Amino acid sequence: MLAGAAAAGVAAPVVVAGLGTASASPETSRPARAGVTRRVTVYAEELGGGQFGYGLSPGTATIPGPVLEVYEGDTLEIDLVNNTDRRLSIHPHGVDYDVDSDGSPLNDSFNEPGTRRTYVWKTRAPFQKDGRWMPGSAGYWHYHDHAMGDDHGSGGILAGLYGALIVRREGDLLPQRQYTVVFNDMTINNRVAPDIPVIEANQGERVEFIAIGHGNTFHTFHLHAHRWVDNRTGMLSGPDDLTPSIDNRDLNPGDSFGFQVIAGEGVGPGVWMYHCHVQFHSVGGMAAVWLVRNPDGSMPDGAQEALDRYQAHEHSSHAGH
Structure with a gap:
């Protein structure tokens, strides 16, 4: 379904999912504190007809999966529960992670059927190095499977194991x-x-x-x-x-x-x-x-x-x- 949409207009970073609903007015995002660790459990499930999805609770998986949102400087810990009979994982774009959270079979980073695994994604603000400014993590990114079907997750992506990942910067305007x-x-x-x-x-x-x-x-x-x-x-x-x-x-x-x-x-x-x-x-x-x-x-x-x-x-x- 054309999901992965959510109510926003909130005053602190959130992990969101579901169908789009409106708030009264847009707000400027202002995190309560910088550099917090946010934890979320994601469930990978079979949806029937050869389709698979991610959800934030059992029985709620969708295609696309939930929108995951954090602010620059935050760490996101994802506890991935594989409720399917297939090997799968979760792999992000745009954020920092070590090899154990890569989500690829290359690094032996994936979930066997019926298992639970924690993936840690870190973000950072723009920083200076050697007198030059380097980019931070803020942007519209995404996540997807990297293990179902082959070592690149071709089967999982084809089946619907993907979703949006947003890293916001303080002061970004939130949507309705x-x-x-x-x-x-x-x-x-x-x-x-x-x-x-x-x-x-x-x-x-x-x-x-x-x-x-x-x-x-x-x-x-x-x-x-x-x-x-x-x-x-x-x-x-x-x-x-x-x-x-x-x-x-x-x-x-x-x-x-x-x-x-x-x-x-x-x-x-x-x-x-x-x-x-x-x-x-x-x-x-x-x-x-x-x-x-x-x-x-x-x-x-x-x-x-x-x-x-x-x-x-x-x-x-x-x-x-």
Whole structure:
């Protein structure tokens, strides 16, 4: 399902998961203290139909898995419980870890069926070395299996073992709604249109997208009628910031990025597409919709008709061939 979205607008770093819900207003994140250790238990489970997912409690696994969030300087300890009959693991991008937490068979770092293992991920702020500034951990990252099927986790990724990892910096603005979008081979979150659930927001709400690429196919991510800035946050630092604004970006295997937009800003409510802009990919089912409701949550004029057209549309996996 198009999950991995969560309520935000909180005043301290959290680990979040579930469907997108709105808070009253966005807030600036201010951690209560720096450098804390956050612990979470993640359960890997079989979902049926050859699909697998991660969840924060037994029986709650989803595709994508829960969004994991920390602040720069925090340590995240993940207790991974393998409730499947397959070898699997959890491997992060963008953070620090030692070989025991690598999540790869190369380093004998994985879970056998029915076992529990702790993975430790550390983050840091930008720092100076040899008179130069080195980057910190803040960014929109991701995690995934690295052991199912082969030593690179190809089977686990194909089956849905992946999710978003966000490392925030103090002062980052938090969203009111949050959605994870994963282009995995020729699917969006392991589904194709019109079987991709509709995501929603009310006009004027701040919405965060985390975009992730997996599989063996090259893609581009396009969002209709909204744009963001091509940097870490997706926002300008001021009116003189010359960072390019974009509404389309490559989303290839291993890539991840994120951004925030104001729903319907300058364009109004309605049903807006997001999709891969490789033409035969979108025609083949890599296309989904974002419903921006009126500010009061009511349905905009023409929106139900657009949703009906989306649900009735037949996609061809052979288009363009």
